[in-house]
Amino acid sequence: MFMTPDRPISALFAANRPLRSLEFYPPKDDVGVEALRQTATALKSIPWDFVSVTYGAGGSTRERTAQVSAIFKNEFGFTVMPHLTCVGHSRDELNALADRIHAGGFRNIMTLRGDPPKGSITFEVAADGLRYANELVTLLKARHPDFCLGVGGYPEKHPEAVSLETDLDALKRKVDAGADFITTQLFFDNAVYHRFVDRCSAHGINVPIVPGIMPVLSTKQILRIATLSGSVLPAPLSRRLEVAGDHADVVEIIGIDWALTQIRDLLGHGAPGYHLYILNRAKSALALAAGLAA
Numbered sequence: 001m002f003m004t005p006d007r008p009i010s011a012l013f014a015a016n017r018p019l020r021s022l023e024f025y026p027p028k029d030d031v032g033v034e035a036l037r038q039t040a041t042a043l044k045s046i047p048w049d050f051v052s053v054t055y056g057a058g059g060s061t062r063e064r065t066a067q068v069s070a071i072f073k074n075e076f077g078f079t080v081m082p083h084l085t086c087v088g089h090s091r092d093e094l095n096a097l098a099d100r101i102h103a104g105g106f107r108n109i110m111t112l113r114g115d116p117p118k119g120s121i122t123f124e125v126a127a128d129g130l131r132y133a134n135e136l137v138t139l140l141k142a143r144h145p146d147f148c149l150g151v152g153g154y155p156e157k158h159p160e161a162v163s164l165e166t167d168l169d170a171l172k173r174k175v176d177a178g179a180d181f182i183t184t185q186l187f188f189d190n191a192v193y194h195r196f197v198d199r200c201s202a203h204g205i206n207v208p209i210v211p212g213i214m215p216v217l218s219t220k221q222i223l224r225i226a227t228l229s230g231s232v233l234p235a236p237l238s239r240r241l242e243v244a245g246d247h248a249d250v251v252e253i254i255g256i257d258w259a260l261t262q263i264r265d266l267l268g269h270g271a272p273g274y275h276l277y278i279l280n281r282a283k284s285a286l287a288l289a290a291g292l293a294a
């Protein structure tokens with residue numbers, strides 16, 4: 001079946017207006033897929049520029065990434081950016097996956113090394129596989145030059161990097177290999193993003209750097225995610241969450257308010273858009289889009 005190819009996200013940046021996008025993760029089972037359809041239905045009222053779907057460290061959720069990406073594209077008409085990682089794949093497998101993604105009409109890929117599978121602490125290169133994301137950028141661009149590729153950036157340093165400087169070298173390698181834009185790891189303090197953008201610029205990294213924002217939905221969850229990603233919670237946010245205690249609805253209000261303040265400031269300082277890590281929940285994304293409506 002012929003699929004209408006998606007627009008490359010790089011062409012959307014060229015229009016010089018802030019892009020808004022959402023990130024989903026693939027559900028584990030068919031019930032989860034149905035729930036995600038409901039979420040997508042609720043979100044469809046907002047003209048999101050694109051949505052992305054993460055890629056698991058292994059197992060059946062990987063097939064779900066393809067399934068959910070196809071649903072979002074073909075049933076909802078979203079421009080979809082599937083994620084792809086090096087974990088557990090040989091070069092031949094990655095080329096075959098690239099062909100499949102391309103044949104499905106997708107023209108945008110979030111290109112990553114990937115996190116190690118559950119139970120492993122360190123990343124291990126697969127047999128005839130790739131070690132770093134820049135190698136995957138090179139492979140994908142060679143296979144399909146019309147792919148538009150996003151890569152991850154870490155304003156508070158990737159947890160494995162010895163310094164921010166070597167991490168910026170790694171980021172530059174990804175951009176030099178052909179990455180079209182950067183989406184950042186989540187952060188809660190905008191000063192961290194502004195400094196990162198300046199450092200990237202001084203490092204000769206000149207592609208759009210889209211801030212990744214996660215509205216707090218639960219205190220316990222955000223503390224775990226912040227620890228894993230190496231993102232620091234600013235003291236005022238921590239204090240507010242402490243006062244909210246176990247009142248989930250109050251925590252959500254605080255989370256939306258904080259994210260709203262962050263995004264207003266980011267766009268006010270010229271950020272090229274915002275990418276929301278919404279953990280498959282519609283409410284915060286809708287509240288933020290409404291709060292930002294001019």
Ligand SMILES: Cc1cc2nc3c(=O)[nH]c(=O)nc-3n(C[C@H](O)[C@H](O)[C@H](O)COP(=O)(O)OP(=O)(O)OC[C@H]3O[C@@H](n4cnc5c(N)ncnc54)[C@H](O)[C@@H]3O)c2cc1C
Nearest residue numbers: 054055083112113114115132133152158160161167170185
């Ligand atoms: C926007 C975004 C989306 C994500 N989506 C997913 C997802 O869908 N699935 C998933 O599993 N994970 C995802 N992640 C997490 C990501 O896979 C992990 O952070 C992973 O540990 C690093 O991936 P990377 O692509 O940034 O790797 P790389 O850019 O390869 O960097 C990995 C580490 O190696 C270092 N490094 C890179 N190149 C070199 C080199 N040549 N020599 C020495 N050191 C080097 C870097 O400094 C860094 O410390 C996402 C992250 C972000 C920011």
